[in-house]
Structure formats: C-alpha cells, structure tokens
Amino acid sequence: MPSAKTVSLDMHAMATLRYIRESMDAAGCVAVPGSAGIAMGMVGLAAMVLSLLPDLAQHWFAIWVAAGPIAALAGALLMTRSTSVVSFIATGTPGRKLLLGLIPCLFAGAVLTAVLWKANDIGAIPGAWLLLYGCSLISASAFIKMIVAWMGACFVALGVIAFMVPESLHVALLGLGFGGLHILFGILIGRDAHGR
Structure with missing residues (x-):
C-alpha cells in the first residue's frame, strides 16, 4: 500500500512536469496582441469601402496595394509594443523561424x-492574396498561437472561393478576409490573452 508521501511526491512530479512543459511552450511561442489584428482589419475594411465607391471602383487594385503596407506597418508597430515579441525576436532562432514561416508565402x-x-489577369490576384496569406499564417502558427492556424485556414478557404466566384465579388471577399477575419481573430486573441 503506497504511503501518503508517495502520492504527494507523484502529484508534485506531475505538477513540475506540467510547469516545465508550459514553460517550454511559452519559450517557443510569441504572444501576438489582438490589437495588431484589429488594426490591420480596420485598414482592410477601409480599403474595401474605398474600393466599393463608384468613383474609385476601377482603382481597387491600387487601393489594396497601398493598404497592404499600411496594414503591415500598423500591425508591426503594435506587435513591437509587446515585450514577448521583442524578447522572442531578440533571442535569435525563434525569431528567424517565425520569419521563415511568414516570408516565403x-x-x-x-x-x-x-x-x-x-x-493583365488581375482578376486572379484576390484569390492568390487570400490563399497565400492564409498559407503564411498556417506556417507561422508553429511559432505563434494555434488560433492563428485557424485564421490561416479561413483565409485559404476564402482564397479558394475567390477563384470560383465572379470578379464582382472579389473586393467583398478581400474585405471579409483582410478586414473581417483580422478583426474577428484579433478580438478572439485579445480575449484569450485576458483569460476571458
């Protein structure tokens, strides 16, 4: 019959192993702030609204090409405010792995x-953007939170849909992806970070 000390030691060992496992997971992961996704989504929604205005509809491509760097800069600025991101990238290898997950796609x-x-086939561009951005998120999710992989899968699905629907729906799909999905998952990530 095991003594109370043995049971207590086993429980202590399990708790220690759980702590070590969680610490290792945290060391290899970076916490992406939900505010970065929300800011990027707001830029995406603004680009969609501008692209749907009758006077600007023919310039949708230029609007989205301009919105991309603006959204990336807004997201990057908010991410660099996170101390976990700064320490994550400063340590070297994890930061390189994150970039290697994002940059190729x-x-x-x-x-x-x-x-x-x-x-002169700009009608295929929205599908390519959504599909490849989704693939980059899925690749990067190995070094971020798993919820980013789900967001990437949603982008991939929208990209596939964009290849199958009429071009008149492309701007709406871009807005749904780069606007709506960023905001939705930014809120979910923010809620998760605050334990809600």
Whole structure:
C-alpha cells in the first residue's frame, strides 16, 4: 500500500512536469496582441469601402496595394509594443523561424501579383492574396498561437472561393478576409490573452 508521501511526491512530479512543459511552450511561442489584428482589419475594411465607391471602383487594385503596407506597418508597430515579441525576436532562432514561416508565402504572393498584373489577369490576384496569406499564417502558427492556424485556414478557404466566384465579388471577399477575419481573430486573441 503506497504511503501518503508517495502520492504527494507523484502529484508534485506531475505538477513540475506540467510547469516545465508550459514553460517550454511559452519559450517557443510569441504572444501576438489582438490589437495588431484589429488594426490591420480596420485598414482592410477601409480599403474595401474605398474600393466599393463608384468613383474609385476601377482603382481597387491600387487601393489594396497601398493598404497592404499600411496594414503591415500598423500591425508591426503594435506587435513591437509587446515585450514577448521583442524578447522572442531578440533571442535569435525563434525569431528567424517565425520569419521563415511568414516570408516565403508573402514573397510568393508579391511575385505572383507582379506576374498576374503583367499578364493583365488581375482578376486572379484576390484569390492568390487570400490563399497565400492564409498559407503564411498556417506556417507561422508553429511559432505563434494555434488560433492563428485557424485564421490561416479561413483565409485559404476564402482564397479558394475567390477563384470560383465572379470578379464582382472579389473586393467583398478581400474585405471579409483582410478586414473581417483580422478583426474577428484579433478580438478572439485579445480575449484569450485576458483569460476571458
């Protein structure tokens, strides 16, 4: 018959292992602030609204090309305010892994955009943007929170849909993705960070 000390020691060992596992997970992960996603989503919604205005509708491509860097800058500025991001990137290897998860798909999206624009096939660009951005989020989710993978999967689904629907719906899909999904998941990430 095991003594009370043995049971207590086993429970203590399990608690210690759980703490070690959680610490290791936290060391390899970066906490992305929900505010970054919300800010990026607001830029996406603004781009959608501008693109749907009758006088600007023909300039939707230029509007979205301009909105991309603005949203990225807003998100990056809010992320750098997070101490976990600064320490995560400063440590070297985790930061490089995060960038290696994001950059290839984003680079592919930029190259594909140029190719499609030169081929005068800008109707395929929204699907490519949504699809490749989703793939970059899925890749990066190995070094961020798992919820980012779910957001990436939603972007991938929207990208596939964009290839199948009429071009008249592309701006709305871009707004739904880069606006709506960023805001929705930004709120979910923020709630999770605050334990709600």
